[in-house]
Amino acid sequence: MEQYKEIAPRLVGLREGIGWTVEEMADLLNMPKEKVAEYESGTVEIPVGYMLDVSRLCRVDLTTLISGREPHLKSYSLVRKDEGFSVDRRKDYDYKSLGYKFAGRQMEPFLITVPAKSGEDMTETSHRGQEFIYVLEGRLEIRLDGEPVIVEEGDSFYFNSEKPHALRGLDGKDVKFLDVIL
Known part of the structure; x- marks a missing residue:
């Protein structure tokens, strides 16, 4: 399901x-x-x-x-490597929530893997708030308000996520990055 x-x-x-x-x-x-x-x-x-x-x-x-479950930790939350809560919300992105155990979060940190794909297959989205991306592996194209921005390993990108944006891995490879939504 x-x-x-x-x-x-x-x-x-x-x-x-x-x-x-x-x-x-x-x-x-x-x-x-x-x-x-x-x-x-x-x-x-x-x-x-x-x-x-x-x-x-x-x-x-x-x-x-x-x-459908309540987070319960209030002073700190430790999420070990490979233990992020999987948020299977899109077929083409792998989202792992890294703060899911902490109650009353002010931000939403994710570890995201986005596959390589053609520019025509990019799907735009927008939502309230701001977003911070830090690329761990690979090269990422962020199409922000129709303009492409290339973010490479070790680079970070902070933007108004109310602007339409879409993501894809470049060079035929998946890209892995930290994404914090405020």
């Missing part, structure tokens, strides 16, 4: 539990009501940026929204 099919009912339950209609939720998120309904339908992938916006708006932890 695709994970978004499990997340969609949590989105509906959260919205309804607060007492908002789809239209009210859409207004609060500044997006079309059709998009909110589509994400709640369980028939399409749900962008992590949307889930982050909903979790912040509704004051619910992102881990709870994604997994």
Whole structure:
């Protein structure tokens, strides 16, 4: 089962539990009501940026929204190598949440692997907040507001994630990077 099919009912339950209609939720998120309904339908992938916006708006932890389980650590959280919580939200990206155990997070750190692909296969997204990327392995193309930026191993890139952006690995290789969403 695709994970978004499990997340969609949590989105509906959260919205309804607060007492908002789809239209009210859409207004609060500044997006079309059709998009909110589509994400709640369980028939399409749900962008992590949307889930982050909903979790912040509704004051619910992102881990709870994604997994249905509450994070419990409040003073620190240690996530060992290869133990990140897998966020299977897109077919072409591998997301591992690195802060999922910590309750009340102010940022969302991820270890992300993006495959090499053609420029035509890049899919744009946008969401509230800011984003920080630090490339660990490979070369990454970030298309930001239609303009390509090449980020290489050891480089970092900080940007307004409300701007449309898309990612791909270059040179026929996957790229691995730390991504922190604020």
